[in-house]
Amino acid sequence: MEENKQPLLSSFGETEAEEENQNTHLQTLLATTSNHSFTADADDIHPINTARDFFKEFRNESKKLWFLAGPAIFTSICQYSLGAVTQVFAGHVSTIALAAVSVENSVIAGFSFGIMLGMGSALETLCGQAFGAGQHDMLGIYMQRSWVILNATGAILCFLYIFARQLLKLIGQTTEISEAAGLFAIWMIPQLFAYAMNFPIAKFLQAQSKMMVMAAISLVALVLHTFFSWLLILKLGWGMAGAAVVLNVSWWFIVVAQLAYIFSGTCGRAWSGFSWKAFQNLWGFVRLSLASAVMLCLEVWYFMALILFAGYLKNAKVSVDALSICMNILGWTVMVAFGMNAAISVRVSNELGAAHPRTAKFSLVVAVISSFFIGFVLSVILIITRNDYPTLFSDDSDVDTLVKELTPLLAICILINNIQPVLSGVAIGAGWQAVVAYVNIVCYYVFGVPLGLVMGYKLDMGVRGIWYGMLSGTVVQTCVLFVMVYKTNWNKEASVAEDRIRKWGGPASEEDDVEK
Numbered sequence: 001m002e003e004n005k006q007p008l009l010s011s012f013g014e015t016e017a018e019e020e021n022q023n024t025h026l027q028t029l030l031a032t033t034s035n036h037s038f039t040a041d042a043d044d045i046h047p048i049n050t051a052r053d054f055f056k057e058f059r060n061e062s063k064k065l066w067f068l069a070g071p072a073i074f075t076s077i078c079q080y081s082l083g084a085v086t087q088v089f090a091g092h093v094s095t096i097a098l099a100a101v102s103v104e105n106s107v108i109a110g111f112s113f114g115i116m117l118g119m120g121s122a123l124e125t126l127c128g129q130a131f132g133a134g135q136h137d138m139l140g141i142y143m144q145r146s147w148v149i150l151n152a153t154g155a156i157l158c159f160l161y162i163f164a165r166q167l168l169k170l171i172g173q174t175t176e177i178s179e180a181a182g183l184f185a186i187w188m189i190p191q192l193f194a195y196a197m198n199f200p201i202a203k204f205l206q207a208q209s210k211m212m213v214m215a216a217i218s219l220v221a222l223v224l225h226t227f228f229s230w231l232l233i234l235k236l237g238w239g240m241a242g243a244a245v246v247l248n249v250s251w252w253f254i255v256v257a258q259l260a261y262i263f264s265g266t267c268g269r270a271w272s273g274f275s276w277k278a279f280q281n282l283w284g285f286v287r288l289s290l291a292s293a294v295m296l297c298l299e300v301w302y303f304m305a306l307i308l309f310a311g312y313l314k315n316a317k318v319s320v321d322a323l324s325i326c327m328n329i330l331g332w333t334v335m336v337a338f339g340m341n342a343a344i345s346v347r348v349s350n351e352l353g354a355a356h357p358r359t360a361k362f363s364l365v366v367a368v369i370s371s372f373f374i375g376f377v378l379s380v381i382l383i384i385t386r387n388d389y390p391t392l393f394s395d396d397s398d399v400d401t402l403v404k405e406l407t408p409l410l411a412i413c414i415l416i417n418n419i420q421p422v423l424s425g426v427a428i429g430a431g432w433q434a435v436v437a438y439v440n441i442v443c444y445y446v447f448g449v450p451l452g453l454v455m456g457y458k459l460d461m462g463v464r465g466i467w468y469g470m471l472s473g474t475v476v477q478t479c480v481l482f483v484m485v486y487k488t489n490w491n492k493e494a495s496v497a498e499d500r501i502r503k504w505g506g507p508a509s510e511e512d513d514v515e516k
Helices: 016-032 034-042 051-091 095-120 122-132 137-162 164-170 175-187 189-207 211-235 240-266 282-310 316-353 357-384 397-417 420-430 433-458 462-487 490-505 507-515
Strands: none
Touching: 051 095, 051 189, 051 211, 051 240, 051 316, 051 357, 095 137, 095 164, 095 175, 095 189, 095 240, 095 282, 095 316, 122 137, 122 189, 122 316, 137 164, 137 175, 137 189, 137 282, 164 175, 175 189, 175 240, 189 211, 189 240, 189 316, 211 240, 282 420, 282 433, 282 462, 316 357, 316 397, 316 420, 316 462, 357 397, 357 420, 397 420, 397 462, 420 462, 433 462
């Protein structure tokens, strides 16, 4: 088989000797399973040679993709809106309340969210490819291993919440914002462990295409969250304390409801109960989880840094509030792309696990085209309503004026950020996390952040300069991912997926293969 032009790391920190042994093992497995590979390849889509072939396959793939993406987008928007709704109500309490909730959500919870989401995303590769290959029994084991790792990580991250006030002061936030955000962070510790439980559950259900139940649970949670936020924060006057209570309870409601669904027996062989196997091979699982965490954390933290940098500008409260509103809007729109990210990750991992490389590649094409048009429509709507939407978030006229000025830049950012998460979803589905982590470090933190700081402070361009520079880093990263995808040998990726499934499937699976 033709060698891939682009070497991929199957696990974080894997040595060259391990890679060579796995390649040798893979060649042996492929030689002994050629009939299976031929049968699986026969089910793959035919090569696309004409425009008619393209539109036919585009229509078919769109149905499969949107069957996953529709509920996934809705789920992402609902879950993101929990924090966004809290910020909306906090903005009507006081400017400092909005700044405190925004900084905690963006910096403290955002930092933890990135780590938890990233580590949980290892399941997108493993569960997706195992499900595509028919090894359903391992999905529940993978989820339990991820619970162990993420809850242990959550215990460590508690110190970030406990000492948030001191950390925010250390990085230059004003005393007033640091005090308020630090107190709110301590109240939000329960949300941290809800993250630890929720993200593995989400990847477990996504791999099985069980998106509708996630969407239904998230909708109920959002409706209840909105009502009780109004009741406790504004009507009863609990302020920030009420915001913390409702936000914590809403996230745990989602976790408990999803667990009830899984434990009821609706997932078949994917969930057969708790098992001690969850504690086996934990270190290998940690390495893959770390690779996923580094990749996604670098993306989540990147725009979170905008809020931090704004705290160093003149009139920090107005700058932080205006940027937090823009990031709030961007977050809502990027949730559409994150939903597509989840869908394309499932499609790519399932198809690679089933040895369908052409289908996996074409799924990417459909996802990118669809995300681009969605981003374009959202950007146009935002520009048309730029004189109206800022008042929904704040009663401060200075904040509203700055948000209006930033709207064109926000629209450009939405367009670009609707494509980039889709490419990241392909990387997760194919298991490229470690490679993309290095790409993110260079594009974001070696290029984008320094450029933004120079433009913002040295060239005295303020908030716009910081954002222009960091947006440039996103553009470069997106271009690099496009090149990676374009040069990928998808036949080789299907082979790598088969070897990964055998590696993580355990001794029982390998014995079965030998008997066959």
